[in-house]
Amino acid sequence: xxxxxxxxxxxxxxxxxxxxxxxxxxxxxxxxxxxxxxxxxxxxxxxxxxxxxxxxxxxxxxxxxxxxxxxxxxxxxxxxxxxxxxxxxxxxxxxxxxxxxxxxxxxxxxxxxxxxxxxxxxxxxxxxxxxxxxxxx
Amino acid sequence: xxxxxxxxxxxxxxxxxxxxxxxxxxxxxxxxxxxxxxxxxxxxxxxxxxxxxxxxxxxxxxxxxxxxxxxxxxxxxxxxxxxxxxxxxxxxxxxxxxxxxxxxxxx
Numbered sequence: 001x002x003x004x005x006x007x008x009x010x011x012x013x014x015x016x017x018x019x020x021x022x023x024x025x026x027x028x029x030x031x032x033x034x035x036x037x038x039x040x041x042x043x044x045x046x047x048x049x050x051x052x053x054x055x056x057x058x059x060x061x062x063x064x065x066x067x068x069x070x071x072x073x074x075x076x077x078x079x080x081x082x083x084x085x086x087x088x089x090x091x092x093x094x095x096x097x098x099x100x101x102x103x104x105x106x107x108x109x110x111x112x113x114x115x116x117x118x119x120x121x122x123x124x125x126x127x128x129x130x131x132x133x134x135x136x137x
Numbered sequence: 138x139x140x141x142x143x144x145x146x147x148x149x150x151x152x153x154x155x156x157x158x159x160x161x162x163x164x165x166x167x168x169x170x171x172x173x174x175x176x177x178x179x180x181x182x183x184x185x186x187x188x189x190x191x192x193x194x195x196x197x198x199x200x201x202x203x204x205x206x207x208x209x210x211x212x213x214x215x216x217x218x219x220x221x222x223x224x225x226x227x228x229x230x231x232x233x234x235x236x237x238x239x240x241x242x243x244x
Contacts, residue, residue, distance in 0.1 A: 007224055007225055007228065009225070009228045009229060009232060011232055011236075013235070013236055013239060015239040015242075015243075019239060019242060020235075020239065022242075023235055023238055023239055023242065029238065029242075032234070032238045033231060033234035033235040033237070033238045034231055034234075034235075100232070100235075102228055102232070104224065104228070
């Protein structure tokens with residue numbers, strides 16, 4: 001069992017890398033497919049994604065840009081109500097367009113230091129859940 | 138009957154209760170006595186925690202002689218697994234929207 005629980009979605013899109021990169025890094029475009037935001041493609045830039053609040057979720061995601069490698073890699077934090085994770089986008093040019101890979105990770109049981117302030121302890125819980133689920137199977 | 142995600146989160150929000158649940162998951166069925174030794178709190182406190190876990194469907198109990206044995210109810214985690222799955226559904230939906238946007242950017 002690995003230490004990190006992550007969610008990976010990969011899809012080949014029939015569009016060139018440069019165009020996909022723009023959709024991922026220009027605030028107005030990001031808003032069209034993801035969420036309202038004040039994103040800037042600068043490492044260290046702190047921003048928020050805002051969505052319509054739902055039951056059990058206030059709709060706010062606190063973020064910080066971690067990696068910007070044009071046309072290749074984009075990473076930012078994805079923290080919301082005690083869930084602390086990182087979203088990494090990786091783009092690879094293919095003959096038909098671009099292979100787009102999104103990995104959301106950070107549900108790690110060993111990140112004790114990052115739990116502070118997480119009132120619900122969800123992240124810690126998810127780490128525990130992973131052990132539990134692994135134990136059941 | 139399935140407990141709500143909320144109630145399962147609440148039940149596991151308590152560290153002692155979560156530790157008890159994790160121990161049951163790792164090591165299988167345990168008596169209340171054994172769990173009391175493990176948890177380092179009083180037996181009534183352990184029984185109360187087990188009652189809370191049972192109420193939301195995370196554990197089941199079985200009496201044998203004077204002892205009550207507890208074990209994990211595997212289906213109890215379903216609400217939480219569903220909750221994690223929501224993130225998968227969320228990102229798949231956003232991928233579709235990204236693709237729609239890219240098509241419009243062509244024009």
